[in-house]
Amino acid sequence: MATIYDVARRAKVSTATVSKVLSNTPYVSDTTKERVLEAVQELSYSPRLAARSLSGNRTFVIGLAIPYAPDYLFNDPFLLQVIRGVEEIANERDYNLLFSTALRSNPQSAYNRLLQHGYVDGVITLETAVGSEPSRKLEASGIARVTIGYPVSLDAAPNRLANAIHCDDYRGALEATQHLLALGHRHIGLISGPANFMMAIDERLRGYRDGLQAYNSPFQPELVAYGDFTLESGYSAAQKLLPLSPTAIFSFNDRMAMGAMRYAREVGLSVPDQLSLVGFDDVDLAKATEPGLTTVRQPAVNLGQIAAQKLLSLIAHESEAFDEVVLPVELIIRGSTRSVAS
Amino acid sequence: MATIYDVARRAKVSTATVSKVLSNTPYVSDTTKERVLEAVQELSYSPRLAARSLSGNRTFVIGLAIPYAPDYLFNDPFLLQVIRGVEEIANERDYNLLFSTALRSNPQSAYNRLLQHGYVDGVITLETAVGSEPSRKLEASGIARVTIGYPVSLDAAPNRLANAIHCDDYRGALEATQHLLALGHRHIGLISGPANFMMAIDERLRGYRDGLQAYNSPFQPELVAYGDFTLESGYSAAQKLLPLSPTAIFSFNDRMAMGAMRYAREVGLSVPDQLSLVGFDDVDLAKATEPGLTTVRQPAVNLGQIAAQKLLSLIAHESEAFDEVVLPVELIIRGSTRSVAS
């Protein structure tokens, strides 16, 4: 593989000049520029990024730190669409994505491995469990960072800007709940995500409660079941909830809603005639079930795209740090909800 | 961030010694080793990979070159499970994955971008379209490489070993076809992938034809429709095939089979009573449809794992280049197939 020396020799200039031409520095005469570019062509030269990186320049790599184990990640359609958005932007801008998932036993390992490399221009992180502080090291490293999730207050740096991007979980849950209430439902079961896991879950819970309150409908803790976002956990949650005879169930993601739908069907409950069902995310399959799933659409791809765009402009110093960006959600009404049987 | 000089100073040794300790070279006295390790701890030092890379050592990064655009990739459950397998192994061995997808207009871009970096210990590629030679540059670079797919004969290096890993597509298609034939079906529609796209498709076609032949059932070209592996294309293919009154359809992946199932249902054909359906892959959802989908299971995760393992041992010079590894497939019989209505 050709090096910058080969190019310099061929173009009869110094390596410094080659470097300048390649980085588009002004003040290089057109004729030498031309000669250099020609040599670059002929040798099909491209600079080794490791060398660039070492001498303090960009690496054209952004890290993606994912505090989940691969088997979890690759079965979560929502997260995958977020990552797709990131990859789309990276791809367009000729950046590569350095992927770092976590060991099952240690969510933080995703961050640590990435940092060790010291080889990325910036990092996109997914928010980790409430209360943990994965980014302390990251913060200390001073590397550009954007989080997909909610701002976390860091003891170490209470005033720093979080660069956080997330959807309007509160409003999504509020609207979903009010949709059911407007249909006359008063016994609304809830399938939540793990307690104390992520801010998004807390926000959705808040939306659910505020929705009930707006209709003067009491919050009933026994109507809340906790899943882990898998279809199976939605199935189990439905097993717990249905004996309490809710007329509707609101689930914090679509997969769990589908699990609940399956269980309902197995015990002979018709959706939506005897049970209304609302999900969250609007994954691809939500419109493929029978009936289609009413759900709160999150702009997943867009979330990833915006995170990547923000990160790239932070890296390029084209924009300033920010605290948070909130993306709107949208209630998508399909066949799985209907007014309560009278 | 601490450098090797900081560590050397603190441990009162040379940087050479630090380097040796860190790379586990023998012939370092236990006491200095201990002192160095201590300093490493105290400074929480980790070597910058860019520097390592430059001085000719490992980068602990493997490249994953995917000749598809992100929107395609992230909607293909089979490919995602393959990648999951790769990531699992990488993760375990403390390797990172450098992701490179293609621009829509140019599948090769995935390879080129990766190569430019010159920053990976090895590359895993997905087989590209039959006839194209994406790996010429890669081959020239001499970098370790494993392909998920079939060996492609390279004009440039006709005798090189391909390091290719794939499933036994021929046998899978053969068994699927014979399963239908054994159930009495004689009009078996086929939903293929794009023609001249990948060896796997050719092999499955061969399996289908040989299956028919074994039952003295003629191959009828008009019963073959071509899709692009999306559910929608399976739906369209069924639109074309059903007017020809096949009693069964064999689809080259599960998503297209599900599309066909949807169309069949829309036109009032019951599966499996009036139409038997067989897929390929056994994605997660194949068991979730109603009825469950009979399909040819490919060990997707395993495919990725083995590719990663092979690559890592090639990198470590623990094993030799190979031509191909073929993984067995398994016919999974569920509710979507039944003997032909008499």
Next chain:
DNA sequence: CTGAAAGCGCTTACAG
């Protein structure tokens, strides 16, 4: 067993 020195391939002040 340990260390001085060269080298990996770039970029960036700095001088001209």
Next chain:
DNA sequence: CTGAAAGCGCTTACAG
């Protein structure tokens, strides 16, 4: 506008 030289942080013969 151009180039000589130092430096980025490591590793690896080589000498001791």
